Amino acid sequence: MKALKMCEVTARYRGADRDSLSRVSFEIEKGEMVLLLGARGAGKSTLCMLANGLIPHAIPCTLEGSIETFGRDISSLPVAEHSTKVGIVFQEPENQLFCMSVEEEVAFGPENLAVDREEISERVEWALEIVGLKGYNDRPPSSLSGGQKQRLAIAASLSMRPEMLVLDEPAYALDPIGRLELYSLLTDLKRRHGLTVLIAGRDAEEAATCVDRVALMSAGRMVRTGTPAEILAAPEPLRSIGVPPLQVSELIEALGKKAKRFEYGAITVDALAGQIGEALGEAGTDR
């Protein structure tokens, strides 16, 4: 059983004059961490909301093809049922926090699901601990930093004990440190808690080193999926669909123009440093 299985999915919002997704087939294994990469309007949010059932249950949309999450067809289940399987975190932390305290925010989901009081209390402590907000229970969410708000939104989703977490451009409003913290949290969720994670983003910079797979989207189509190295190493294919290449591959590109020694392949600074080191070593022995 797959965490997510989309087969030839075409989606068009009500009133729109073209499809937002066209014949997308895409699968995510259980426990996998996947980056959904694409420029503005590529259809990332649409795919995220499909995975969670918000489309078509909350946002009217005509659908073709089939979508299953954990073996169950999304159209057969209401969103509330879905939220116990697939949690979603949106781009703007501000608009998804609406309670007056951190604790209430995290308790909101399980309360709606009529979970026992003791159990809610355990889940709240558990979720706050994971996201590093232990002891913040009574703080108003508005007093938190951007990164903390985003992590609170994640905790609020985790407390419903989903098996998969979908994050739509979670790093968008964050500073570089906030991003690093976010990705280390997500990696932790995958490794230690076995969560399946789908991250949508417009660039791959921080995610490149921690995801298992990258899915590249453009104009409503799934272009390619593969390992980070397969998808991200060469800058030109990314650039052609409006996705900024990794800084590492831009450096290789710049070096290559001068020395023709470097080939695309490294996606981390360390790997590239190794290549440069070797090249320098060879240059030393040449002389």
Add this chain to the structure above:
Amino acid sequence: MTGFVDLYSENDTFLHRLDPRVKILSVLLLSLLAFVLSTLYSLVVLLAFIFLLLFLSRASLSRTWFALRFVLRFMTLIVILWPIFDSAGTPVWATLGPIKITEPAVWRGFTSAARVGCLACVWYILMFTTSQRDLVRALVRMGLRFDYGLTIAISLRFFPSFMATIYSIIDAQRARGLEFNRGGLIKRSRKYVAVLVPAVVSALRTADSLSLALQSRAYGAKARRTYLRQLKMRRSDFAALAIVTALFVVPFVAKYVFFVHI
């Protein structure tokens, strides 16, 4: 700006610790009491009692003063205006053209001012010592539908950011050369449309993403939801409620059963 909506200040007095439901009921009872009492003396005693409580709530002086300023102004206005419009009774103290100032009217002015003071201050005590969160929670536990409670909570939560949006739009429009304090009334109000339209659009967008967030957090999944925090009446809560009830019932019975003039 937030001070305008939220008068609560965190502290640990017995008033803060009291169950919010008890506080709401007590404030209602004391408000009713202000209508039961009809002599200036008894109202002044009640006002003194309420001031004592206000003092015990240990709100900061600046906050108390901020809140009381309006009440005091309003009370002064009543004391001055009442005798001008009410000329019943004797003796007449002064006659200014058609206006007759009589002694009973002056006292009635003071009585009404005291009553207004009681009503306002007793609600201030509630606002000073109860967080919005507890207020909403108490209202829901007292039978308000959860969706209404949630709506109130969300409005309170988003009001400051809505105001912040309006101010940043005003700034943005100013930066583009829109001058707000120029031109006649019509011209000016037209300029404010340039603020209101983006503000409303942004509010609608917020509402949209909020509704998605609510649904993805299983809002409305079960007909009966559970609550993490329950309100529990402790002995002190029962005691406080008993005292306030007595404070209301004794004068009430005295007045309407034994016809004591208080």
